[in-house]
Amino acid sequence: MKNKIIMFWAIVLIVIVSTVIIFVKPTKLGLDLVGGSRLMLEAQTTDSIAKITPEVMGRLQFAIENRVNKLGVAETVVQQVGEKRLLIEIPNVTDLKEAKAFLGETAQLEFKKEGKDKDGNQIWISTGLSGQDLSRSSLSTDQTGQWVVSLEFNDAGAKKFADLTKSLVGQQMAIFFDGEIQSAPVIREAIYGGKAQISGGNSGFEYAEAERMVNLLNAGALPVPAKIVEENTVGPTLGADSIEKSKFAGIVGLGAVMLFMIAYYRLPGLIADIALIIYSLILFALFKTIPVTLTLAGIAGFILSIGMAVDANILIFERTKEELRAGRNLFTAINSGFDRAFTSIFDSNMTTIITCTILYLLGTSIVKGFALTLALGVIVSMFSAITITKNFMHLIFGTGELKYPALFGLSKDEIGKSYEATETKREKARFGILD
Amino acid sequence: MFSLKKHVVHVVKYRVLWMVLSAILLLPGIVAMIYSSVTYPNHAPMKVGIDYTGGTILQYGLKQKITNNDLTTTRTNLEKIGVENPYLQILNVNNTQQENTKNNINSIISIRTKFIGESSDDVENITNTLNQQYESPELIQVSSVGPTMGKELFKNSLIAVGLAFLGICVYLSIRFKFDYALAALLGILHDVVFVCGVFSILGLLYNVQIDGLFITAILTVIGFSVHDTIVVFDRIRENLRYYSKKMSFGEIVDASVNQTLARSINTSLTTLITLGALYFFGGVTTKDFVLAMILGIAIGTYSSIFFCSMLVDFWNDKKQTQKSAPKETLAV
Numbered sequence: 125m126k127n128k129i130i131m132f133w134a135i136v137l138i139v140i141v142s143t144v145i146i147f148v149k150p151t152k153l154g155l156d157l158v159g160g161s162r163l164m165l166e167a168q169t170t171d172s173i174a175k176i177t178p179e180v181m182g183r184l185q186f187a188i189e190n191r192v193n194k195l196g197v198a199e200t201v202v203q204q205v206g207e208k209r210l211l212i213e214i215p216n217v218t219d220l221k222e223a224k225a226f227l228g229e230t231a232q233l234e235f236k237k238e239g240k241d242k243d244g245n246q247i248w249i250s251t252g253l254s255g256q257d258l259s260r261s262s263l264s265t266d267q268t269g270q271w272v273v274s275l276e277f278n279d280a281g282a283k284k285f286a287d288l289t290k291s292l293v294g295q296q297m298a299i300f301f302d303g304e305i306q307s308a309p310v311i312r313e314a315i316y317g318g319k320a321q322i323s324g325g326n327s328g329f330e331y332a333e334a335e336r337m338v339n340l341l342n343a344g345a346l347p348v349p350a351k352i353v354e355e356n357t358v359g360p361t362l363g364a365d366s367i368e369k370s371k372f373a374g375i376v377g378l379g380a381v382m383l384f385m386i387a388y389y390r391l392p393g394l395i396a397d398i399a400l401i402i403y404s405l406i407l408f409a410l411f412k413t414i415p416v417t418l419t420l421a422g423i424a425g426f427i428l429s430i431g432m433a434v435d436a437n438i439l440i441f442e443r444t445k446e447e448l449r450a451g452r453n454l455f456t457a458i459n460s461g462f463d464r465a466f467t468s469i470f471d472s473n474m475t476t477i478i479t480c481t482i483l484y485l486l487g488t489s490i491v492k493g494f495a496l497t498l499a500l501g502v503i504v505s506m507f508s509a510i511t512i513t514k515n516f517m518h519l520i521f522g523t524g525e526l527k528y529p530a531l532f533g534l535s536k537d538e539i540g541k542s543y544e545a546t547e548t549k550r551e552k553a554r555f556g557i558l559d
Numbered sequence: 560m561f562s563l564k565k566h567v568v569h570v571v572k573y574r575v576l577w578m579v580l581s582a583i584l585l586l587p588g589i590v591a592m593i594y595s596s597v598t599y600p601n602h603a604p605m606k607v608g609i610d611y612t613g614g615t616i617l618q619y620g621l622k623q624k625i626t627n628n629d630l631t632t633t634r635t636n637l638e639k640i641g642v643e644n645p646y647l648q649i650l651n652v653n654n655t656q657q658e659n660t661k662n663n664i665n666s667i668i669s670i671r672t673k674f675i676g677e678s679s680d681d682v683e684n685i686t687n688t689l690n691q692q693y694e695s696p697e698l699i700q701v702s703s704v705g706p707t708m709g710k711e712l713f714k715n716s717l718i719a720v721g722l723a724f725l726g727i728c729v730y731l732s733i734r735f736k737f738d739y740a741l742a743a744l745l746g747i748l749h750d751v752v753f754v755c756g757v758f759s760i761l762g763l764l765y766n767v768q769i770d771g772l773f774i775t776a777i778l779t780v781i782g783f784s785v786h787d788t789i790v791v792f793d794r795i796r797e798n799l800r801y802y803s804k805k806m807s808f809g810e811i812v813d814a815s816v817n818q819t820l821a822r823s824i825n826t827s828l829t830t831l832i833t834l835g836a837l838y839f840f841g842g843v844t845t846k847d848f849v850l851a852m853i854l855g856i857a858i859g860t861y862s863s864i865f866f867c868s869m870l871v872d873f874w875n876d877k878k879q880t881q882k883s884a885p886k887e888t889l890a891v
Contacts, residue, residue, distance in 0.1 A: 156844075161701075164708065220701075224677040352677045353705035361620065361664065362699040366842040377836035381829045388825065421772060424845050427837055428779070428852070431830030438829070439790065442822040468793045471734055472786035478726040479782040483775060486719040488610075488712065491775045498779070 131515045139402055142409035149412040154419030154493065157367050159360030160215035162489070165227065165350045167208045173348050176208040183347040185210055190343035191227055210350070211489070220357060230349045231255065231340040234300040235285075237292055248298050248305075251288055254345075257281025261341040263334055266323060271334040273322040273341070282318025290314035301337060370423045377427050378404070381434055389441050391531040395516045396437040396509070403433050403508035407501055416500070422493035429501025432476070436509035439465040445532055458517050462510065469510070473502050570816050570868050571809040577865040581749060584858070588756010595759050605755060606762030608770040611713040613706035615675040617682065618650075619689055619696040620664035625649055629692070633668070636688045642681065646671040648766065650843050667699070667843065674705055700844075716774040723778050727785050735792055738874050743788045746859075746867040750784045751777055753858045754851055772848040780855025783830070787823055787863035794819050795871070808879075812872045816864055827860040 155162055167176045167184055181204060188210055189202045201213040214223065233255030236248035259278040266272045277285050288297070289311050298308040299322050307323050324334070382400065385393035407426065411418065418426075444461030452460070476498070483495035529535060570577065592604035601612065609616055630647050637645045650667040668689070675681045682701070689696045704712070724744065731740035754777060761767035794815040802811055831853060838849045 166705075166708075221682065228677050351705070352703070353708040355615075355701060355703035357701040359620075359697060359699035361697065362618075365664070366844070369840060369842045373836045373839075373841040376840055377833035380832045380836060384829060384832060420842055420845055421775070421848070424837060424841070424848065427833050427841075428830065431826075431833040434829045435786075435826040438822050438825045442819075442825075446818065464797070468790045471730075471789045471793065474730060475727050475785045475789065476782040478730060479723045479778045482719050482722045482726060483778055486715050486722070487775065488771050491771055494772075494775055 128515055128518055131511070132519060135402070135512055135515065139405060142402075142405040145409040145412055146405065149409075149415070151412060152415045152417045153363075153367070154417045154422065155213055155215060155363075156356070156358045156420050156490075157363045157370075157418065158215055159358050159363040160213065161220055161223070161355065161357040163212045163214070163224070163227070163352050164205070164354035165210040165212060166353045167210075168349045168351055170348055176348065180347050181208065181210075184350060187231075187344040187346050188212065188227060188350070191340070194339050194343055195223055195226070209353070216360065224352060224355075226336070226340075228350060228352060229340055229346075230302055231343070231345040232300075232302055233258070233341060233345060235288070236298045236300055237288075238296055248300070251297075253281065253284050253288055255341060256345070257284060258341060261338050263338045264321075266321065270323060271329040271331055272324070273329070273334055273337050275320045275322065275341070277318035277320070279318075282316075285318060285320065286314060286316050366420050370420065370427075374423070374427050374430075378430055381430060385434060385437070388533060389438075390533045391520070392437075392441050392444070392513075392517065395513055395520065396434060396441070398516065399437065399508045399512040400430065400433060402512055403504055404430070406508065407504050410500055410504065411497070416496055417493065418497075419490060419493040421490045422497045425494040425497035426501060429498050429505065432502060433505035433509055435472075436465070436469045436505060437513055439468055440509070440513065441532075445534060448529070448532060448534060454521050455518075458514070458521065462514050466510070469506070473506060476502050567817055567820060568864065569813060570865055571813050571872050574869050574873065577869050581862075581866055584861075585749070585752055585756060588753060588759055591759040591763055592756055595763065605759045606766060606768045607713075608768035609671065609702060609704045609709065610770040611709050611716075613674050613704050613709035615672050615681075615701070615703040617670045617672075617685060617698065618700040619668050619670075619686075619693075620699045621666050621668060621693050621696050623665060623694065625666050625668060625693075630668070633670075633689065633692060636692065637670070637685060640684050640688055642672055642685065644672075664697070664699070668693075668696070675703060676705075712771060716771065719774065719778065720781075723781055727781065731785070731789075735796065739792050739871060742867045742870040742874070743785055743792070745870060746788050746862045747781050747784050749862045749866055750780055750855055750858045754780060754855045757854055758851065767847060770847075772845070773851055776848050776851035776855065779852055780859060783856050784859035784862060787826070787859055788867045790822060791816055791819050791863055791868055792871070795868070808875045809872050812868050816868050820864065823860055823864055827856055830856055 165188065167181065169176060173180060185202060185204055192200045192202055192212060192214065195214065197214055197216060199215055201211070203211045205211045212227065235251050235253040237251050239247055239249035241247050257277050257280060259276050259281070261276065262274045264272055264274045292311045293313060294311065296308045296310050299306045301322075309323075322337075323329070329337075378400070382397040385396050385400075387393070389396065407429075410416075416422065440461050443465045444457050447457035447460050448454070480495040480499035480502070483491050484499070487495060595606070596602050596604045599606070601607065627649075630649060634645060634647055648669040648671075650669055670685060672681065672685075682698075686696070686698060724747065727747070728740055728744055731743055735743075758767060758769055758773070762769075795812055798811045798815050798818075799808075802814075806814070834849055834853050834856070838846060838853065841849065
């Protein structure tokens, strides 16, 4: 009995801790609930880079992270998925098309000089100086008031630039941005000091155009082009609507299950209901502590797990009722109810966990959310439905005779009129049966 | 004293009846799946969504209720601006149970097109077209899946289902005998075929498409179906220990099914209650997902009570006859 009282207070403590966590910690909500964009970017191979190596992916991720930060939105996520993909999450983006174009731009800056191909045609050939040699760029105006992009090279870049301009005096040098020629000034003298400017050619830059180029150059070029292969954007109104609906559905579902349990199993049903509430508290606290990002599918997994959590109790109570019908005393009936139902509960929950693991490993992020909440739910339910319910049952019913069979939804004449399982001595010892 | 033989359901006695009933439940779906495989251009047994084929779905929230005529006009308008074969659908939002005064979205128009890449202006063009026809449509959801991505997702889904089968089979063979594992697996197959069949029919009648969430639902149903079956088998295993000398195998199967009947039904009932709440009050986007689970769990309960236990008994019968007259039966 002493153990049971200690256990009871342990449960109370868990409930208090969970409640505090629920109030203190914020819930992480998925983009489908708060609104936002999920983009999957895939690195594309080029003629010069035929294979996407982890090193290339690292540089790509770095450049994309820089760009995402430039969007000025809080709580963005950039994460590598598989070998050549990046998952980007941006909540509440205002101009998605703009953002998408910004993220996907390769932003390759190249300096080229005049040359000839093998047929003698005039072409631009690479000089080896590129955007990678920049330390920073900024927006400024030239003498005529035109917008220009100022470039500052790093040490290596400054040296390359000086050598290059020295060798090209009197010739043209072209500046290419993403394959498009921006300007092609004639070099008058060698330029030392590592500074240069890009003017927008004859037409000049629009302010927005120059600003965009500066942002892209500062964020760094992508080592390889990247394409959006998957997109999911949810507007904030739909998200808010989904939260409301899920809350309502959850409350209705939980309420209906609780009513059913009381109607069918009476007092044990009420105990199971209390265990179910504790289950919800613990699970929610866990979601917030880990933290699990709640998505619509995740909430569906949670609500589904409510149905599964009472399953263990139903198994136990059905078994306890059978034992009572067989004329066992209350204490024995409760104990053997729990003991005998345990293998079924364990086996069946294991299969659910197997499927959840597979879903988690192979699924898309929506499916992952569902699998995670369902698996956590199943694990927590093993504790709530078995440990908590058993403890409450023993504390409430004690060891005496069952005076009111109606508490279990049984009638007096049912008792002792059912089949009787014949136990071995070992089992009798385990269930605490006295002959 | 011994009321073990007083039963509500008779699994063994009406074995043929349960076989026929399963056939009746499964056949229409199988026919629909075969018909779909033959007639659909991509030869899929069900209508597949953009998750697997690639494509873009744009959803606009509208203040007004729209009719099928509005939809036809929209389709013509979209085709005029060069959107190839747009597939349009109305999703009605039921705002009865909640105050939704802020946004007042009364219907959602969903437009499925081929994959719209980041460099295309199609989204803007479609929004402009809708703007001309409806009062301030709001783009509430965009889902886009590239064609190669779709193929990969499809492959992953098949691997997931295959692995789930394998995992459960291994686990069951460790915990139970192989015949039981096989019966449980056939039970899963029974349930999966039923749900897929119903969705195939729904695809033919109402254009319901399957997506990544559908596979999730199927996997959950697999978990559940096995869950139910295990409880029955566990009871058979336990009863065999106590009664194998007094009762025949068939009687034990019947008794076990009846002992676990209340549990099987009650568990499914509580789960169906929560799913029902999700179906009627939850978000529009998860409706089909929940429907797949409702169907799967209902059929899963049926199969664990009748189909799987019948199979176990059936095999046991075969074994018995083989034992009693081994040479002759094998020769036939």
